[in-house]
Structure formats: structure tokens, C-alpha cells
Amino acid sequence: MIRSAAKALMIRDLRLIWRRRGDALQPALFALLVVVLFALALGGEARELAKVAAAVLWLAVLLAGLLALDTLFRGDADDGSLEQWLLAPVPLAWLVLVRTSMHWATTALPLLVATPFLAELLHLPHEQLPVLLASLALGTPLLSLLGAVVAALTVGMRRSGILIALLALPLYVPILVFGAGSVAAAGQGLDPVGALLLLGAGLVLALVLAPLAAAAAIRIALD
Amino acid sequence: MSEFEPTHPPLLSARGLAFARNEQPVFGPLDFSVDAGEALLVQGDNGAGKTTLLRVLAGLLQADAGEVSIDGRAATASLRSRAVSYMGHLPALKSDLTALENLDFLCGLHGRRRGQLPGNAMAIVGLAGYEDTLVRQLSAGQKRRLSLARLWLAPSPLWLLDEPYANLDLDGINLVNRMVQAHLRDGGAALLTTHGAYAAPPVRTRMLVLGRAVANA
Numbered sequence: 320m321i322r323s324a325a326k327a328l329m330i331r332d333l334r335l336i337w338r339r340r341g342d343a344l345q346p347a348l349f350a351l352l353v354v355v356l357f358a359l360a361l362g363g364e365a366r367e368l369a370k371v372a373a374a375v376l377w378l379a380v381l382l383a384g385l386l387a388l389d390t391l392f393r394g395d396a397d398d399g400s401l402e403q404w405l406l407a408p409v410p411l412a413w414l415v416l417v418r419t420s421m422h423w424a425t426t427a428l429p430l431l432v433a434t435p436f437l438a439e440l441l442h443l444p445h446e447q448l449p450v451l452l453a454s455l456a457l458g459t460p461l462l463s464l465l466g467a468v469v470a471a472l473t474v475g476m477r478r479s480g481i482l483i484a485l486l487a488l489p490l491y492v493p494i495l496v497f498g499a500g501s502v503a504a505a506g507q508g509l510d511p512v513g514a515l516l517l518l519g520a521g522l523v524l525a526l527v528l529a530p531l532a533a534a535a536a537i538r539i540a541l542d
Numbered sequence: 543m544s545e546f547e548p549t550h551p552p553l554l555s556a557r558g559l560a561f562a563r564n565e566q567p568v569f570g571p572l573d574f575s576v577d578a579g580e581a582l583l584v585q586g587d588n589g590a591g592k593t594t595l596l597r598v599l600a601g602l603l604q605a606d607a608g609e610v611s612i613d614g615r616a617a618t619a620s621l622r623s624r625a626v627s628y629m630g631h632l633p634a635l636k637s638d639l640t641a642l643e644n645l646d647f648l649c650g651l652h653g654r655r656r657g658q659l660p661g662n663a664m665a666i667v668g669l670a671g672y673e674d675t676l677v678r679q680l681s682a683g684q685k686r687r688l689s690l691a692r693l694w695l696a697p698s699p700l701w702l703l704d705e706p707y708a709n710l711d712l713d714g715i716n717l718v719n720r721m722v723q724a725h726l727r728d729g730g731a732a733l734l735t736t737h738g739a740y741a742a743p744p745v746r747t748r749m750l751v752l753g754r755a756v757a758n759a
Contacts, residue, residue: 320653327650331639338638399632406600407651408623414651542603 324409325417332421346383346426347433353379354437365442372441373451373502379437380430380455381495384462387426388483391419391470392537401474401541412534419467419530420460427459450505450515457518458498464522464529465490471533475540494518551614553578553625553731554599554700559608561591561598568594571608574750576731578699581722581745584735586752592735593631595752596702599733600628612700627652627698629706633685634692637678641669641688644677648692655697663691667717682709687717694721701725701732719743 336343357375361367395401395418404414434455438448469487473479501514552575560570569591576582586592597603599610601622610617612625635644645660664670667687677685686709693701706718722732722743734743 323650323653327647330650331636331643331647334643335636335638394636397632398636399630399634400636402602402628402630402632403634403648403651405602406623406626406628408620408653409651 321409321413324407324414328414328417329421332418332425336425343425346387347429349386350379350383350430351433351437353382354440358440369442369444372438372443373447373506374499375441376434376437376443376451377455377458377495377499377502380427380434380459381462381491383430384427384459384466385484385487385491387422388466388470388487389473389480391422391467392474393470396474396541401537405538405541410534411537412530415467415471415533415537416526416530419463419533422467423460423463427463431455431459444506447502447505450511451502453515454498454501454511454518457515457522458494461494461518461522461525462491464525465494467533468529468536471536471540473540474537475542494521551611552576554610554612554733556599556610557608559595559598559610560606561594561603562606563594569752570605572750572752574748576700576733576748578729578731579726579746580731580748581726581743582731582733582748582750583742584733584750584752585737586735587737590752592737592752593704596628596630596704596733596735600626600702602628625698626700626702627693627696628702628704629689629693630704631708633689635677635685635688638676640674640676641680642673644688645692645695649695652692652696652698654695658695660691660695663694664688666694666721667691668713683711683714686710687714690718690721694725699730701730703732703734705735705737707736 354375358368361371392401395404405411407414431452434452435448438451443451466487469483469490472486473482476482497514497517501511501518504514505511555575557573558571560572561568572595574582584592584595594603598605601617601619612621615621634648636647639647641664642660645663649660661673664673667690669684669687669691672680672684677688680688690706693703701722707715710718719742722734723745725732726745736742
């Protein structure tokens with residue numbers, strides 16, 4: 320039952336993404352715009368860019384994720400799908416986890432794939448690229464999971480754009496600090512593993528707790 | 543559906559059920575029960591609390607007082623999820639998916655009654671030929687019919703139908719009645735809300751009339 324519900328939800332989300340592929344591309348395009356505009360604004364000076372490349376990439380990915388956050392449960396709340404999730408013989412937290420994973424896979428994963436190219440655009444030193452990719456691979460799911468809690472908390476409100484940003488940003492700051500910090504440490508010849516391990520620990524914790532918290536928030540929001 | 547024989551305790555019973563929103567009573571305390579093979583017609587004016595009652599019974603809202611039991615046992619979330627199907631005002635359909643894709647998803651979520659296929663259910667509700675039509679292109683009545691198909695596929699014995707006749711033509715109203723009749727014959731039960739008795743299924747029916755709950759009292 321749990322497996323078939325997850326599979327049904329994944330297939331549904333993939334179909335929906337495909338039907339609205341223009342909208343689905345929005346976060347990726349946004350991140351690309353940020354990176355390109357930043358490179359232009361800094362004047363394409365390779366040494367200057369290399370210094371800030373990791374921070375800019377992290378910021379672009381984080382803001383793109385924030386942009387897509389409101390769509391996580393909004394559509395399902397508006398058309399009554401969330402009600403049916405609540406009534407399904409499957410734990411709501413499980414459905415939330417599957418939905419959040421799909422959301423991550425369709426908004427953050429394409430960015431992760433594009434990161435090597437964007438990094439090239441910003442003249443990121445090649446030896447820092449693996450650290451950047453590792454920090455993003457650990458950090459973006461964590462962003463999505465924390466974002467899911469925030470999106471669930473605000474799903475009962477009609478317009479929640481600014482509230483989502485205000486609620487999510489403080490939670491995102493430590494992730495940004497450790498994520499971008501790990502690459503900066505690698506750039507200075509220090510060991511980035513500590514920061515990456517912290518991100519990993521946060522991810523494990525969030526994988527367990529965030530769906531439960533988001534499910535509880537959805538129950539309250541639909542009350 | 544053999545586990546819900548008519549010899550069992552009532553399929554659904556409520557005792558002293560009451561709900562208040564912001565200290566204002568919405569309905570209750572109510573006592574009623576529905577046996578397998580029966581329909582309960584919940585009537586009342588707009589704002590009398592019909593939808594709220596159904597949402598409480600479905601478990602979407604917490605009652606303030608009273609207890610609900612399903613098949614003789616106190617209703618827990620897991621018992622409800624297996625025994626209850628709820629059709630509310632919101633269609634729970636994704637407008638960017640086709641009719642059949644929507645049914646596939648909802649069957650995956652709720653499980654499927656043995657021997658029933660989404661294709662058959664679409665034919666039963668008169669949507670044959672619309673399988674690959676996007677739901678956004680269906681009319682309100684057709685969407686309602688698709689929700690009925692979803693209900694037909696669900697394995698639960700207890701149907702909670704909020705205004706099932708809304709948006710339906712005469713043929714659709716007959717369809718709802720036929721479906722309820724067939725479901726009750728299989729040992730199920732149904733709660734229907736309407737604001738008038740203009741269309742009741744030809745089955746053993748109980749009535750529950752909700753008044754406007756002591757407003758301004």
C-alpha cells in the first residue's frame with residue numbers, strides 16, 4: 320500500500336511536471352539568470368569571479384528553491400487533493416516525504432546537473448568543484464525538507480509568498496553558511512569535510528523529522 | 543465486503559457529537575447511527591453545519607465532544623482511512639491530468655475495490671470516451687461524475703457525500719441514486735447532505751435535520 324501510493328504520487332508528479340514543463344523550468348532559469356547577470360556585473364574578471372563563485376552559485380540555488388517553494392503544496396491544497404491525502408490509508412508524512420523528494424528532483428536536481436557549467440562560467444577553480452557539488456548534493460535536499468515544513472505551515476493562507484520567505488530564510492542561513500563555507504574552506508586549503516558532515520547530519524535529521532512536522536502542519540492548516 | 547454484514551453493530555454511530563468554531567457551536571450534540579445497507583440523509587439550510595459534520599466524521603476536523611464509532615469500534619485514523627470515503631466540495635482532481643490518470647492516482651492512494659477497473663468505473667458514470675481528456679476540459683458536472691467514479695473504485699464501505707447532486711443533470715442525479723443503491727446492496731452505507739429532499743435514493747433512508755445551531759444565543 321505504502322509502495323503503491325508512493326509510486327502513484329511519483330507518476331502523477333512527473334506527468335504534471337511534463338504537462339507544465341515551462342513552469343517547471345522557472346527555478347533553473349532563475350538560477351541561470353542570477354549567475355549570468357552576476358558574471359556580467361562583475362565585469363568578467365576571472366580572478367574576482369573565482370573568489371565569489373561558490374557563494375554566488377549557492378545563493379542562486381537557494382533563491383531558486385525559495386521561488387519554487389510555494390508550489391509544493393499550494394496546488395494540492397486548492398483542489399482538495401490534500402484532503403484526500405489525509406484520508407488515505409497511508410501515513411501523511413510518507414506522502415509529504417515523497418512529494419518533497421519529487422519537488423527536489425524536479426527543481427534542485429536539474430540545477431545540480433547544471434552546476435559544473437555554471438561553475439565554469441564563474442571561473443570556479445576546478446579543484447573546488449567536487450566540494451561544491453558535494454555540498455549542494457547534501458544541502459539542497461535539506462533546503463527542500465525544511466522548506467516543506469514552512470510551505471506546510473503557510474498552506475492554509477491564500478497569499479503566503481512573503482511569509483514563506485521570511486519563515487524559511489532563518490532556517491536556510493546555517494545551511495548556506497556551511498554549504499558555501501565548505502567550498503571556501505577548500506579554497507583556502509583547509510579540510511571541507513567537517514562542514515559537509517554537518518550538512519549530512521542535518522539531512523539525516525531532516526529526513527526523519529521534517530515530514531512529520533510538515534504533516535502535522537498540514538493537518539492544522541486544513542482544520 | 544463480507545466483514546460488514548448487516549448483523550454487525552451499526553456501521554457508523556455517533557453519540558453526543560458536537561463541534562464549535564471559535565466558541566460558536568456549529569452543530570450538535572447529535573446522536574445518530576447508520577446500519578450497513580442504509581443511507582442517512584443529512585438535511586439543513588445553508589450554514590447549518592452539514593459539511594462540517596461530514597468533515598468531522600471523515601476525520602478532517604476534530605469534534606469538540608462526543609464519540610464516533612465505526613463498526614462498533616471507536617473511530618481511529620487508521621480505521622477511518624480504510625472504512626470511509628469522502629467526497630467533498632473540492633474535486634481533488636488535477637486539471638492538467640487526464641480523467642484516467644486522475645483515477646489511476648487516486649486508486650494508488652486509496653486502494654481499489656477488488657474486480658473494479660478505472661475504465662469500467664468511467665463507463666458506469668457515463669464518461670466513456672473521455673478517458674484521455676484533460677480534466678480542465680471537462681464540465682463541472684463531468685468532474686463530479688469523475689469524482690463519483692473515484693468513489694465507486696474505493697474499497698471503503700462508508701461513503702460520506704457532500705452535496706453529491708450539485709452540478710448534476712437529471713441523468714446524473716439518477717446515477718448517484720443508482721450508485722448509492724448498488725453500494726448499499728453490497729453492504730455499504732452512505733451519508734448524503736442535501737438542502738432539500740428533491741432527490742433521495744430509493745433505499746432505506748434515515749433523516750438527520752440540522753437546524754441553524756443557536757446562533758446569537
